[in-house]
Amino acid sequence: xxxxxxxxxxxxxxxxxxxxxxxxxxxxxxxxxxxxxxxxxxxxxxxxxxxxxxxxxxxxxxxx
Amino acid sequence: xxxxxxxxxxxxxxxxxxxxxxxxxxxxxxxxxxxxxxxxxxxxxxxxxxxxxxxxxxxxxxxxxxxxxxxxxxxxxxxxxxxxxxxxxxxxxxxxxxxxxxxxxxxxxxxxxxxxxxxxxxxxxxxxxxxxxxxxxxxxxxxxxxxxxxxxxxxxxxxxxxxxxxxxxxxxxxxxxxxxxxxxxxxxxxxxxxxxxxxxxxxxxxxxxxxxxxxxxxxxxxxxxxxxxxxxxxxxxxxxxxxxxxxxxxxxxxxxxxxxxxxxxxxxxxxxxxxxxxxxxxxxxxxxxxxxxxxxxxxxxxxxxxxxxxxxxxxxxxxxxxxxxxxxxxxxxxxxxxxxxxxxxxxxxxxxxxxxxxxxxxxxxxxxxxxxxxxxxxxxxxxxxxxxxxxxxxxxxxxxxx
Numbered sequence: 001x002x003x004x005x006x007x008x009x010x011x012x013x014x015x016x017x018x019x020x021x022x023x024x025x026x027x028x029x030x031x032x033x034x035x036x037x038x039x040x041x042x043x044x045x046x047x048x049x050x051x052x053x054x055x056x057x058x059x060x061x062x063x064x
Numbered sequence: 065x066x067x068x069x070x071x072x073x074x075x076x077x078x079x080x081x082x083x084x085x086x087x088x089x090x091x092x093x094x095x096x097x098x099x100x101x102x103x104x105x106x107x108x109x110x111x112x113x114x115x116x117x118x119x120x121x122x123x124x125x126x127x128x129x130x131x132x133x134x135x136x137x138x139x140x141x142x143x144x145x146x147x148x149x150x151x152x153x154x155x156x157x158x159x160x161x162x163x164x165x166x167x168x169x170x171x172x173x174x175x176x177x178x179x180x181x182x183x184x185x186x187x188x189x190x191x192x193x194x195x196x197x198x199x200x201x202x203x204x205x206x207x208x209x210x211x212x213x214x215x216x217x218x219x220x221x222x223x224x225x226x227x228x229x230x231x232x233x234x235x236x237x238x239x240x241x242x243x244x245x246x247x248x249x250x251x252x253x254x255x256x257x258x259x260x261x262x263x264x265x266x267x268x269x270x271x272x273x274x275x276x277x278x279x280x281x282x283x284x285x286x287x288x289x290x291x292x293x294x295x296x297x298x299x300x301x302x303x304x305x306x307x308x309x310x311x312x313x314x315x316x317x318x319x320x321x322x323x324x325x326x327x328x329x330x331x332x333x334x335x336x337x338x339x340x341x342x343x344x345x346x347x348x349x350x351x352x353x354x355x356x357x358x359x360x361x362x363x364x365x366x367x368x369x370x371x372x373x374x375x376x377x378x379x380x381x382x383x384x385x386x387x388x389x390x391x392x393x394x395x396x397x398x399x400x401x402x403x404x405x406x407x408x409x410x411x412x413x414x415x416x417x418x419x420x421x422x423x424x425x426x427x428x429x430x431x432x433x434x435x436x437x438x439x440x441x442x443x444x445x446x447x448x449x450x451x452x453x454x455x456x457x458x459x460x461x462x463x464x465x466x
Contacts, residue, residue: 017314024307031300049304056332057311 001025001050008054025050109274110248112240121438122242123380124235126388127373127421130216130259131400133443134466137171137410140203141184145449146170157450169451169465172407188414191422198425198434207445212398213261215444220265229269232386236275242383245334245341247278250379252372253390255283260398266388277388280379282372286346287338305336345382346375359423368392370420377427380437392416400443403452403465410466 001021005013013021025046032042054060136142149170157166174187179196192199207215214224221228229237232249241248251266259265266277280286312332348356351374359374360366369392376387391399394416395409402409421441428434451465 014314017311020307020310024303024310028300028303031297031303049300050307053304053308053311056308057315059311059315 004051004054008051008057008060021050024053108240108244109272110236110240110244112242113238115238120436122436123384123438124232124386125376125380125424125437125439126232126386127417127424127439127441128259128265128388128390129400129417129441129443130212130265130390131396131398131402131413131443132212132215132445132447133400134402134406134410135203135446136449137173137406137447137466138186138189138414139201140446141175141186142171142449153450157448164450164452167451168449171466188411189418191419195422195425198429205446210445212401212444213264216259216261216265219442219444221269226264227267227269229271229275230266230277232266232277232388233268233271233275235386237271239385241385243341245337246345246379246382246384247274247338248384249275249277249386249388250384251277251279251388251390252282252375253279254368254393255281256393257397259390277386280342280346280375282368282375286342286375305332308332341382345378348374348378355427358427360419363419365415366419369416370423373420373424374427377424377431377433381431381433403447406464406466 001018002012005011005017028046028049029039029042032045033039136145145168147170148168151168153166153168157164171186175184176187176193177183178185178193181197183193183196183199183201185193185196207218209215209218209224217226217228218224220230222231230249236248249266253259263277266279268274268276278287348361348371355374356362359370361370361374363370369389372389376389379387391413393399395402395405395412399413399416400410402413424439425434428437428439447466449466
């Protein structure tokens with residue numbers, strides 16, 4: 001997650017962002033596991049979602 | 065704390081610059097106080113606004129008949145031309161198409177008077193003839209170029225060259241839109257492809273992109289690129305959006321007063337709302353059998369264009385400001401460009417377009433919408449009165465032109 005923040009925003013996440021990110025990742029992963037996917041794949045899909053959201057964020061998309 | 069390189073660019077690139085620009089424009093008298101305030105606030109660009117002058121119409125549907133519908137075979141009866149068909153034109157007509165022999169060509173179609181107003185219309189458009197009293201026929205239009213793409217530019221933007229905003233964009237810019245869950249300017253084209261000039265015809269030119277025409281599909285998912293490529297459950301998508309909102313909210317907290325950031329967040333929310341609204345709105349199953357029949361949805365010849373006309377009604381009904389509808393790509397991608405086989409091709413495209421165009425008028429009127437919705441049936445140019453193929457006098461083969 002820290003690596004993702006560094007690549008996308010050129011900075012480290014704050015404690016609060018990290019906490020929100022972890023919460024999102026866990027929740028998302030649980031959702032995918034229940035959908036008959038193995039745990040390994042669910043983790044990967046959830047991480048992909050996390051990266052997509054970083055890339056969709058205003059901080060990345062817009063120089064204000 | 066030292067600002068990062070990114071933060072420094074942010075503060076000089078956008079924040080200060082935008083304020084300075086608005087201030088300078090204001091000083092130069094280019095912005096009214098209200099406009100300046102709006103620019104500084106970064107107000108919602110699609111909020112409904114009054115025009116400078118009171119107007120009756122709240123929405124426009126443009127039935128954009130590209131290809132150059134032949135006026136003298138449809139709307140402009142020329143008995144004298146029929147009488148002189150086969151004779152040389154008294155003056156030399158500009159040679160534009162190869163084979164122009166400067167020989168007059170009358171229409172092969174019959175005209176009759178319709179409605180209380182006695183509007184003369186050709187036999188090819190019996191359904192439009194049925195609503196003659198609701199039409200205002202303008203026969204005095206003029207264009208500056210006899211090439212399709214340039215003439216389409218002229219029709220849409222007022223100039224023959226590329227790059228100026230289309231009229232739908234101007235109207236969105238001037239008046240905003242009533243329904244904040246949908247774009248202000250929506251384009252419905254044949255799913256099979258584009259018109260001669262493609263997306264240029266609904267470009268916002270130099271106006272902000274929010275005013276450009278948004279294409280809606282008339283088959284399958286109505287909004288292009290809105291549904292995910294792979295299936296994603298509603299729950300996991302909602303969780304992702306929530307996380308994105310958290311990221312954006314943190315970012316906004318660090319940039320207080322950046323109203324454009326709030327606008328960006330609103331854009332994402334619009335896209336999410338559109339997924340729902342558009343899908344429900346464009347589900348035509350809720351229409352009665354009578355309405356579906358009126359638009360010709362039960363007939364393969366009229367179903368495609370009929371669907372788009374019916375979608376157009378539903379869109380203006382729900383508060384969309386400008387809807388642009390294109391005819392089917394049959395007989396060609398310039399469906400009204402019929403001069404090489406006038407009788408066949410013009411008959412064919414009229415068979416696709418006549419009934420649904422008329423149905424739209426009837427349907428709008430029944431619902432009381434015709435009072436404040438303007439329907440335009442437009443072509444980019446008309447036709448010359450001469451033949452470019454074999455002359456009527458020398459052959460029994462169908463002469464070509466118009």
